[in-house]
Amino acid sequence: xxxxxxxxxRRVDEAVAALAEAKGxxxxxxxxxxxxxxxxxxxxxxxxxxxxxxxxxxxGIVRGPDGxxxxxxxxxxxxxxxxxxxxxxxxxxPEMAAEIACGRIKNRxxxxxxxxxxxxxxxxxxxxxxxxxxxxxxxxxxxxxIPATEFFRDxxxxxxxxxxxxxxxxxxxxAPGAGTAYGKFAARRAMDYTSTxxxxxxxxxxxxxxxxxDIGLGLGGVGPIPVWARATEAALRGMRPEPAVIDRACDVLxxxxxxxxxxxxxxxxxxxVATVILRRTLARACARAARGVEAxx
Amino acid sequence: MSIExxxxxxxxxHRARVEPTTTLxxxxxxxxxxxxxxxxCGMGICGVCTVLVNGRTASSCILLAVQAxxxxxxxxxxxxxxxxxxxxxxxxxxxxxxxxxxxxxxFLMTATALLAEKPRATRPEIVDALRGNICRCTGYKKIxxxxxxxxxxPS
Ligand SMILES: Cc1cc2nc3c(=O)[nH]c(=O)nc-3n(C[C@H](O)[C@H](O)[C@H](O)COP(=O)(O)OP(=O)(O)OC[C@H]3O[C@@H](n4cnc5c(N)ncnc54)[C@H](O)[C@@H]3O)c2cc1C
Numbered sequence: 097x098x099x100x101x102x103x104x105x106r107r108v109d110e111a112v113a114a115l116a117e118a119k120g121x122x123x124x125x126x127x128x129x130x131x132x133x134x135x136x137x138x139x140x141x142x143x144x145x146x147x148x149x150x151x152x153x154x155x156g157i158v159r160g161p162d163g164x165x166x167x168x169x170x171x172x173x174x175x176x177x178x179x180x181x182x183x184x185x186x187x188x189x190p191e192m193a194a195e196i197a198c199g200r201i202k203n204r205x206x207x208x209x210x211x212x213x214x215x216x217x218x219x220x221x222x223x224x225x226x227x228x229x230x231x232x233x234x235x236x237x238x239x240x241x242i243p244a245t246e247f248f249r250d251x252x253x254x255x256x257x258x259x260x261x262x263x264x265x266x267x268x269x270x271a272p273g274a275g276t277a278y279g280k281f282a283a284r285r286a287m288d289y290t291s292t293x294x295x296x297x298x299x300x301x302x303x304x305x306x307x308x309x310d311i312g313l314g315l316g317g318v319g320p321i322p323v324w325a326r327a328t329e330a331a332l333r334g335m336r337p338e339p340a341v342i343d344r345a346c347d348v349l350x351x352x353x354x355x356x357x358x359x360x361x362x363x364x365x366x367x368x369v370a371t372v373i374l375r376r377t378l379a380r381a382c383a384r385a386a387r388g389v390e391a392x393x
Numbered sequence: 394m395s396i397e398x399x400x401x402x403x404x405x406x407h408r409a410r411v412e413p414t415t416t417l418x419x420x421x422x423x424x425x426x427x428x429x430x431x432x433x434c435g436m437g438i439c440g441v442c443t444v445l446v447n448g449r450t451a452s453s454c455i456l457l458a459v460q461a462x463x464x465x466x467x468x469x470x471x472x473x474x475x476x477x478x479x480x481x482x483x484x485x486x487x488x489x490x491x492x493x494x495x496x497x498x499x500f501l502m503t504a505t506a507l508l509a510e511k512p513r514a515t516r517p518e519i520v521d522a523l524r525g526n527i528c529r530c531t532g533y534k535k536i537x538x539x540x541x542x543x544x545x546x547p548s
Contacts, residue, residue, distance in 0.1 A: 101394050102413035102459060125457070129437060132455025135414060136435035145413045149460055174449075198525025199503070200443060200450040286525035287438050 101144040108153055108234050108261065114146045115259040116236050122146045124261065126170055126209035129201065154208065154263060157181050163269030169208025169262045173220075174199070176207055186267050188276035188296060192223045195278065195294070198286040208262045211247070214254045214321065217292055221248055221322035223278065225314030226296035229267045235260035251320040271310065274300045275385025279377035281369045283360070291360040293317040295373045299337075301385035306336050308382070318353040318370050327352045328374070337382050345378075346371040398462035402427065403471030411458045418442050418453040421468060429469040429498050440526030443499040444468050450506045469498035472505060480543045481505060488539035492530030499526050504540045512545040519544075 103122075105111035115122055122144040125131050134140040148154060154170040157179050165185040167176065176182055177193035196202055196219050210220045211231065224231070224244035231242045233256055242255045244265075249255055256262060270276070276299075282292040298312035311332050313325040331345040355366035395410045402425060409424050421427045421444070431441040435454050442454040445467040472479050481504055484490070491497050500523065507514055507522040514522070519540050528536060 099394060100413045102396055104459070125460070128457050128460050129452075129455055132416065132452075132457065133436045136416075136455065142414060145457075145459075147460065197437075198440075199506070199522060200440065200452050200525055201437060203446075203449040204451050204456070284524070287527070289438075 100142055102147065103145070104147045105151055108151060108263065111146055111148050111151065111261060112234060112236055112259065114144075115261075118144045118146070120258050124148055124212075126206040126212075127172070127204045129205050130209065130213050130215075148261065154261075159185050165267040165269075167207055167265045167267070169206060169212075169264055171207045173202035173205050173207065173210070176220075177202065185269065186223075186227060186276070188223055188227060188278050188298065189267075191276075191278040192219050192294075192296065195219055195280045195282070195285060197289065201286075207265065211265065212254060212256060212262050214248050214252050216251065216319060216321055217289055217317045218322060219278075219280070219294055219316060222294050222296040222314035222316040224265060224267075225322060225324045226298045226312040227267050227276070228298075228312055229265050231255075231265055232263045233257075233260045234263040239263065241266075245324045248321045253321075270298070271300045273303060273309070273385055273388070274298060275381040275383065275387075277377045277380035277384065279373045279380070281373050288360065291317070291358050293355075293366055293369045293373055295370065295377045297374075297377045297381040299332075299378065299381040299385055301382055303386075306386075308332050308335055308337060313374075315349075315353060315370060318355040318366060320354075320356070323353055325349060325352055332378075337378060342375060342378065346374060349374055396459055396462075398458055400458075400461060400463075401465045403467060409458070413457065413459055415458045416454055417444070417451075417456045417458050417461050417466070420458045421453060421466070427468050427470050431495055431498060433495070438525075438527070439496070440499040440503065441496050443502040443526065445502055445506055448506065448509060450503055467502070467505075469501055472501060479505070481508065481540065484539040484543045485536070488535045488542065490531060490535040490539040496526060496528045496530075500528065500536055508540070508543065514540075514544055516541055 103114040123142045124146050154168045156168045158166045159181050173193045173196045177190045182189050229244040231247050247255050278296050280294040294316035296314040300310040302309050311329050313329045315323040328349040331348045335341045350367050355363045357363045400407050433439045433441045437452040437455045444453045
């Protein structure tokens with residue numbers, strides 16, 4: 097077994113300095129779940145671990161005076177699920193977090209670790225895309241912001257540069273008339289993590305006309321990266337969510353995604369499931385928008 | 394590089410020297426001889442290695458020991474008090490919620506955490522809490538019933 101170094105960072109700059117010194121040879125660990133699995137599977141034998149799990153500055157949930165919600169990278173899925181501040185500002189997030197695996201994973205897995213891992217099956221990526229969040233990264237040159245829609249670049253690859261940390265995620269306040277919903281297809285949530293399909297919808301509906309003024313659509317499990325469904329959004333924007341419009345949006349979606357077949361389902365089956373989940377989730381988001389549920393919070 | 398860590402396991406403080414890549418279950422089973430916690434999938438899926446870290450469930454096979462440094466760990470050996478099984482453990486025996494027994498420690502830890510947090514957990518809450526633990530013998534019915542039978546009823 098090769099020697100492994102260990103750095104327990106207490107501050108962001110300590111972690112950034114260690115990563116700079118390691119020149120790409122270090123693994124950041126937050127919840128440590130993904131790395132634990134890779135080591136057990138003998139896919140990784142790390143030479144330097146930079147443990148960020150005790151950096152206080154990466155913890156916490158804050159709602160700013162302008163309504164922006166900030167979630168620190170180390171926030172666990174369980175905290176996202178249970179936080180009243182999150183539920184009040186972005187009700188899609190607790191709905192999303194409830195769908196993740198099981199209690200054990202939610203206790204330990206972090207929001208930032210999940211997003212940085214960029215697993216195409218991940219749930220948080222779907223939500224940050226639909227909600228148009230901003231990813232704030234800290235690196236040797238300071239802090240920079242990356243739109244969620246540009247964050248996921250390739251299989252398990254994000255826009256974070258070598259030596260950068262994801263520090264926090266910022267969610268702009270929902271517009272008046274917005275409704276959000278999260279839907280997921282999973283035979284057994286806790287175990288079939290490789291074969292799920294998820295859809296996050298943020299719809300802003302104009303009360304007078306019933307038209308979708310603005311929409312955000314994220315999908316998971318339908319390709320090598322979490323998907324920003326731009327073309328499907330365009331097919332719905334400005335339209336009333338009537339059956340013909342939704343049918344057309346589903347046709348667009350089927351062409352926009354490239355699901356991979358796996359040991360349970362074919363690519364075509366996942367395409368179909370994605371349209372079913374889109375229909376249901378869109379209907380829930382629009383119904384919530386109509387009731388003004390989100391706006392009143 | 395070996396690192397000294399301190400773990401409070403089942404109420405006793407232990408010091409251990411570990412490698413950064415040593416998992417918590419290795420320390421529990423191999424260093425401390427606490428073999429009640431079983432290991433199986435190594436991927437956080439099956440739930441047999443579940444222990445409590447500060448009262449919350451965690452998969453000890455994918456948790457690095459250095460990340461548990463300073464924390465309070467409870468394993469299945471830590472449940473009984475003064476040689477007496479807990480009502481939950483008794484209930485597992487009474488309901489036949491144990492067959493081969495390999496998954497049992499994980500179920501006990503998961504259900505213990507649930508009952509500590511929600512002493513009046515409903516059946517759907519019990520089923521949901523156990524969704525991440527696999528049993529290949531009992532078919533879950535008896536396990537759910539065993540947990541349900543020790544839920545505190547409003548008096
Ligand atoms: C059985 C099982 C089922 C699961 N089911 C689901 C599910 O249904 N839905 C879902 O969304 N997820 C699921 N997950 C994933 C889980 O939710 C965790 O989010 C994930 O494992 C990573 O979180 P972590 O905090 O442990 O990250 P870590 O393992 O610590 O890190 C993951 C990766 O990100 C890097 N990293 C971590 N934090 C940062 C940071 N702040 N900045 C830069 N890089 C960073 C690490 O270097 C590593 O490469 C499942 C996991 C398991 C084991």
